[in-house]
Amino acid sequence: MSEILVVAEHRKGAIRDVTYEMITKGRELAEQGDLDLCVAVLGDEVGSVADEIAKRAPDKVLLGEHEALREYTHDGYETALASIIRERTPVVTMVGHTAYGTDFAPSLAAGLGLPLVSDCIDLRLEDGVLVATRQFYQGRVNAEIEVDNSRGSIVTVRPTEFPPASPAEPKAKVESVEVSVGPEAVRTEFLEFRELETAGVDISQAAVLVAVGRGIGEEENLSVAQALADLLGGVLGASRPVTDQGWLPKERQVGQTGKTVKPKLYIALGISGAMQHIMGMKSSDLIIAINKDPKAPIFNYAHYGVVADLFDVVPLWTEKLREKKG
Ligand SMILES: Cc1cc2nc3c(=O)[nH]c(=O)nc-3n(C[C@H](O)[C@H](O)[C@H](O)COP(=O)(O)OP(=O)(O)OC[C@H]3O[C@@H](n4cnc5c(N)ncnc54)[C@H](O)[C@@H]3O)c2cc1C
Numbered sequence: 643m644s645e646i647l648v649v650a651e652h653r654k655g656a657i658r659d660v661t662y663e664m665i666t667k668g669r670e671l672a673e674q675g676d677l678d679l680c681v682a683v684l685g686d687e688v689g690s691v692a693d694e695i696a697k698r699a700p701d702k703v704l705l706g707e708h709e710a711l712r713e714y715t716h717d718g719y720e721t722a723l724a725s726i727i728r729e730r731t732p733v734v735t736m737v738g739h740t741a742y743g744t745d746f747a748p749s750l751a752a753g754l755g756l757p758l759v760s761d762c763i764d765l766r767l768e769d770g771v772l773v774a775t776r777q778f779y780q781g782r783v784n785a786e787i788e789v790d791n792s793r794g795s796i797v798t799v800r801p802t803e804f805p806p807a808s809p810a811e812p813k814a815k816v817e818s819v820e821v822s823v824g825p826e827a828v829r830t831e832f833l834e835f836r837e838l839e840t841a842g843v844d845i846s847q848a849a850v851l852v853a854v855g856r857g858i859g860e861e862e863n864l865s866v867a868q869a870l871a872d873l874l875g876g877v878l879g880a881s882r883p884v885t886d887q888g889w890l891p892k893e894r895q896v897g898q899t900g901k902t903v904k905p906k907l908y909i910a911l912g913i914s915g916a917m918q919h920i921m922g923m924k925s926s927d928l929i930i931a932i933n934k935d936p937k938a939p940i941f942n943y944a945h946y947g948v949v950a951d952l953f954d955v956v957p958l959w960t961e962k963l964r965e966k967k968g
Pocket of ligand 1: 854855856857858880881882883884895896897898899900901911912913914915916917918919922932933934935938950951952953
């Protein structure tokens with residue numbers, strides 16, 4: 643066992659940031675354990691993806707190509723990775739905690755009989771033992787988990803936790819590896835990609851985002867937040883319950899299953915700060931949160947917090963801004 647293995651995530655030729663973030667953390671683990679850092683790139687005709695990743699200077703890029711891997715399927719990835727992991731026995735296999743990673747990592751670990759720690763926000767090797775940090779109780783508690791990695795281990799890594807690895811020298815060598823993915827292994831049929839239809843607002847580009855959560859109460863109350871957003875030259879974003887209710891379209895959702903945003907100003911109104919939301923906005927330059935509950939986890943991430951009813955504060959704030967603007 644002499645490797646840390648990162649599983650690259652890419653879609654339609656574009657490499658997802660989480661891949662580069664895992665390379666950063668994977669490099670640290672490799673140094674702590676005196677190991678090599680390898681990145682596995684799966685797909686079909688994905689040599690250019692492997693070349694691009696090689697520029698971020700892992701020790702090696704493993705290119706596993708097969709026509710059955712042309713599009714992501716859970717069973718295709720699982721079968722291909724299982725053969726790579728059996729062959730190479732990495733100390734830690736790192737997978738993004740994304741729609742793809744959460745889809746295949748659990749059954750990959752179960753199939754190989756390896757321990758799995760999901761949604762890790764930190765990882766270290768102490769005398770060869772993996773210590774993984776993950777959160778419980780909606781982000782209120784961070785727990786360190788000592789993993790029996792004597793036969794290897796699999797972790798899913800929360801996106802945006804680590805800075806992405808920059809291009810560096812020397813570029814890694816790309817090595818083709820054989821992946822056996824028989825037709826019987828892939829029972830899922832890929833049909834098509836459907837792009838989300840957008841109504842012209844891209845919240846990931848907004849400099850000011852006023853995000854509303856369940857605390858907004860009902861759709862009619864959105865006007866309270868909209869008035870503030872208008873005065874600040876911003877747009878409305880939302881937590882998932884708000885888009886699930888259809889009060890705002892899906893493309894306004896911030897978080898794990900929504901968009902990742904990094905505005906100059908992020909105002910969270912009536913949002914508790916569940917980790918699935920936090921991971922989409924915690925890199926914002928300035929975060930202001932208004933919440934009735936002083937223990938709401940959002941306050942752990944906010945630069946300024948107001949413990950109050952948003953319906954008391956926001957109209958006042960809007961009025962003051964209006965006065966100031968004349
Ligand atoms: C696989 C998965 C993916 C997910 N993806 C996402 C995602 O992408 N984005 C996302 O947001 N969530 C996502 N979620 C849901 C997430 O776990 C939370 O349930 C969600 O973020 C909670 O939204 P909320 O903070 O608006 O609601 P709640 O957790 O219900 O919080 C409402 C908050 O409003 C406060 N409040 C109530 N009334 C007022 C008031 N008048 N004034 C001030 N404060 C008030 C309350 O104190 C509370 O803190 C996902 C969940 C799963 C399982």
